[in-house]
Amino acid sequence: MSRIETDSLGPVEVPEDAYWGAQTQRSLINFAIGKERMPLAVLHALALVKKAAARVNDRNGDLPADIARLIEQAADEVLAGDHDDQFPLVVWQTGSGTQSNMNVNEVIAGRANELAGKGRGGKLPVHPNDHVNRSQSSNDCFPTAMHIAAAQAVHDKLLPAIAELSAGLAELSARHTHLVKTGRTHMMDATPITFGQEVSAFVAQLDYAQRAIRATLPAVCELAQGGTAVGTGLNAPHGFAEAIAAELAALSGLPFVTAPNKFAALAGHEPLTSLAGALKTLAVALMKIANDLRLLGSGPRAGLAEVRLPANEPGSSIMPGKVNPTQCEALSMLACQVLGNDTAIGFAASQGHLQLNVFKPVIIHNLLQSIELLADGCRNFQQHCVAGIEPDAGQMAAHLERGLMLVTALNPHIGYDKAAEIAKKAYSEGKTLREAALELKYLTNEQFDQWVRPENMLAPGGKG
Numbered sequence: 147m148s149r150i151e152t153d154s155l156g157p158v159e160v161p162e163d164a165y166w167g168a169q170t171q172r173s174l175i176n177f178a179i180g181k182e183r184m185p186l187a188v189l190h191a192l193a194l195v196k197k198a199a200a201r202v203n204d205r206n207g208d209l210p211a212d213i214a215r216l217i218e219q220a221a222d223e224v225l226a227g228d229h230d231d232q233f234p235l236v237v238w239q240t241g242s243g244t245q246s247n248m249n250v251n252e253v254i255a256g257r258a259n260e261l262a263g264k265g266r267g268g269k270l271p272v273h274p275n276d277h278v279n280r281s282q283s284s285n286d287c288f289p290t291a292m293h294i295a296a297a298q299a300v301h302d303k304l305l306p307a308i309a310e311l312s313a314g315l316a317e318l319s320a321r322h323t324h325l326v327k328t329g330r331t332h333m334m335d336a337t338p339i340t341f342g343q344e345v346s347a348f349v350a351q352l353d354y355a356q357r358a359i360r361a362t363l364p365a366v367c368e369l370a371q372g373g374t375a376v377g378t379g380l381n382a383p384h385g386f387a388e389a390i391a392a393e394l395a396a397l398s399g400l401p402f403v404t405a406p407n408k409f410a411a412l413a414g415h416e417p418l419t420s421l422a423g424a425l426k427t428l429a430v431a432l433m434k435i436a437n438d439l440r441l442l443g444s445g446p447r448a449g450l451a452e453v454r455l456p457a458n459e460p461g462s463s464i465m466p467g468k469v470n471p472t473q474c475e476a477l478s479m480l481a482c483q484v485l486g487n488d489t490a491i492g493f494a495a496s497q498g499h500l501q502l503n504v505f506k507p508v509i510i511h512n513l514l515q516s517i518e519l520l521a522d523g524c525r526n527f528q529q530h531c532v533a534g535i536e537p538d539a540g541q542m543a544a545h546l547e548r549g550l551m552l553v554t555a556l557n558p559h560i561g562y563d564k565a566a567e568i569a570k571k572a573y574s575e576g577k578t579l580r581e582a583a584l585e586l587k588y589l590t591n592e593q594f595d596q597w598v599r600p601e602n603m604l605a606p607g608g609k610g
């Protein structure tokens with residue numbers, strides 16, 4: 147069953163139960179490309195813009211109060227998720243997001259008209275363009291929705307998830323401040339380190355990444371709304387930009403303000419590019435953390451085997467009893483995706499032409515995917531990997547005992563060249579450092595005990 151809706155190009159048949167109108171239907175027909183739907187977070191953010199615009203327009207006397215109330219009521223239903231099935235459009239559509247903006251305008255108008263007792267859809271008494279889109283253009287409300295969706299996702303999901311992983315790693319580090327083990331540089335044995343020190347680097351890397359992400363938020367909280375079609379604000383009343391930013395801040399609890407230059411806010415996407423870059427920084431840190439932990443957990447018999455990762459599931463369909471570092475694999479894979487998304491965002495954001503960037507859907511699709519993957523990834527990694535990590539103190543001690551770079555502690559006492567001779571002799575003849583040193587007569591047994599002490603090699607000022 148269908149009904150007829152119209153737009154400026156003429157009549158279009160839409161499913162009878164749909165709230166959307168002609169423009170959404172045309173987009174469905176003209177852009178049957180891929181499966182990637184416009185993220186719901188963007189559509190909900192657009193609904194928030196429509197609600198805020200209705201309030202400001204009502205206050206300004208630019209909308210009849212009853213129309214504004216109907217818009218707000220329908221927008222609230224969208225925000226509550228009651229109409230999520232009414233947003234079927236894909237990412238690969240008009241580069242301004244006009245069709246998704248019209249999808250939201252049409253659904254809100256269509257539902258508002260039903261609430262007014264006029265039947266589903268249509269343009270009376272609430273018109274999708276004249277009322278729901280009042281004082282707006284897709285060119286300002288779509289980038290506004292992009293910024294709102296990104297800021298909310300970072301604030302509500304990503305920062306708490308980073309904090310959770312960071313707390314888990316900090317706890318692991320604090321539990322093992324005295325567990326001495328072999329340090330490695332160039333993947334080769336180096337001087338000692340504690341497991342606590344090793345893990346403390348991960349905590350600091352995450353801290354750096356979260357600070358980089360936070361630093362981008364003030365610019366992400368600057369909104370394009372009020373610029374309308376080209377940045378001049380045509381058809382929006384004086385003061386609309388400031389008023390709607392304040393309304394959106396009040397509705398969302400986030401510190402949104404109006405962007406100082408609307409021309410740039412429509413045509414450039416530097417704030418979201420910076421955020422994507424900061425997400426890349428987080429992905430880079432997570433890649434290092436995942437790789438280090440799977441390297442330290444390699445084995446269990448023929449690898450480093452210095453940590454035991456939780457055995458969450460059988461790893462192999464053919465090799466009985468094999469357990470794999472699957473959480474590290476998932477985390478490092480999603481880090482690759484985030485690096486790829488950052489590249490796509492960079493290309494897309496660089497393509498602003500004159501007064502508009504028309505690569506907006508692909509930017510926000512990639513950005514929100516990165517945020518979601520990173521947030522879920524941090525949480526999962528904490529809960530299913532870091533929380534269950536146990537160091538193997540025996541294996542660490544054995545590696546330390548066999549290690550050759552403890553010899554570095556002898557540099558201040560016998561000089562680099564003699565110390566190197568000891569290390570080379572020990573390695574080539576399969577001897578311990580002590581045996582080689584004594585055979586070369588460069589020091590006594592007592593001096594070796596006094597100078598070669600891993601626990602004294604962990605900080606500046608440490609002496610052999």
Ligand SMILES: O=C(O)C[C@H](O)C(=O)O
Pocket residue numbers: 242244282283284285375502
């Ligand atoms: O949809 C609009 O409001 C404007 C459109 O993106 C355009 O500039 O052609």
